[in-house]
Amino acid sequence: MGEGHAASAGSVAAGLLFGIGWLAWIDGVVTASVEHGTSVSGAWWIPGLFQTVSLVMVNLIDWSLLSEDSFGDDTVAARVKCWVFFAFLLAFGGLIGATWILIAEGSSPEAAETSWSDRGSAGAALAGITQNCCIFFGSLLFRCVRRS
Numbered sequence: 001m002g003e004g005h006a007a008s009a010g011s012v013a014a015g016l017l018f019g020i021g022w023l024a025w026i027d028g029v030v031t032a033s034v035e036h037g038t039s040v041s042g043a044w045w046i047p048g049l050f051q052t053v054s055l056v057m058v059n060l061i062d063w064s065l066l067s068e069d070s071f072g073d074d075t076v077a078a079r080v081k082c083w084v085f086f087a088f089l090l091a092f093g094g095l096i097g098a099t100w101i102l103i104a105e106g107s108s109p110e111a112a113e114t115s116w117s118d119r120g121s122a123g124a125a126l127a128g129i130t131q132n133c134c135i136f137f138g139s140l141l142f143r144c145v146r147r148s
Contacts, residue, residue, distance in 0.1 A: 010145025014138040018055065021134030022048070028127025040124045047097035048131045050090045055139040057087035059146065091136055098128040 025048055032038045065080045105125040 007145045010141055014142035014145070017134045017138030017141065021051075021131040021138065024127045024134065025124075025131035028124040028130075032121055032124040036121075036123075038121045038124075040121060044101055044124065044128060047094040047101070047128060048135070049094075050097065051094035051132050051135040051139075054087045054091035054094065055135055055142075057083065057090070058139050058143055063143075091139065094132050095136060098125075098132040101125050102129055 029040050032040055061080055061083060065076055066084065067077075102125040105122055
């Protein structure tokens with residue numbers, strides 16, 4: 001397999017991970033609503049949106065600009081390093097937020113009264129973790145296989 005074929009296959013796999021992540025989230029929200037009559041808070045959408053913005057930010061820049069070692073006031077390398085740092089802040093913020101939602105859902109007073117599978121919001125919380133992990137790993141995969 002040539003270098004171009006590996007990049008193409010990696011790009012397709014990264015796109016599939018992104019799509020699977022969003023489809024898992026949408027399925028979790030719809031299942032919570034239709035089967036359990038539970039609505040999902042709008043705040044639960046934020047980790048996935050952070051993760052998606054991070055994916056775009058990480059893959060938008062030319063990473064060869066990171067190799068410069070100068071940190072002057074007006075250097076491109078300093079701006080790119082700040083951009084990448086902020087992108088990864090969003091990515092890890094999305095992962096942490098989705099984990100926080102899952103833990104909060106599992107430790108709610110309702111959790112002691114009902115089983116995990118009987119609560120629709122629990123499935124949506126698990127879907128949020130799945131979504132964020134898929135988008136995060138898809139973003140890293142796309143970054144690794146893509147050539148400038």
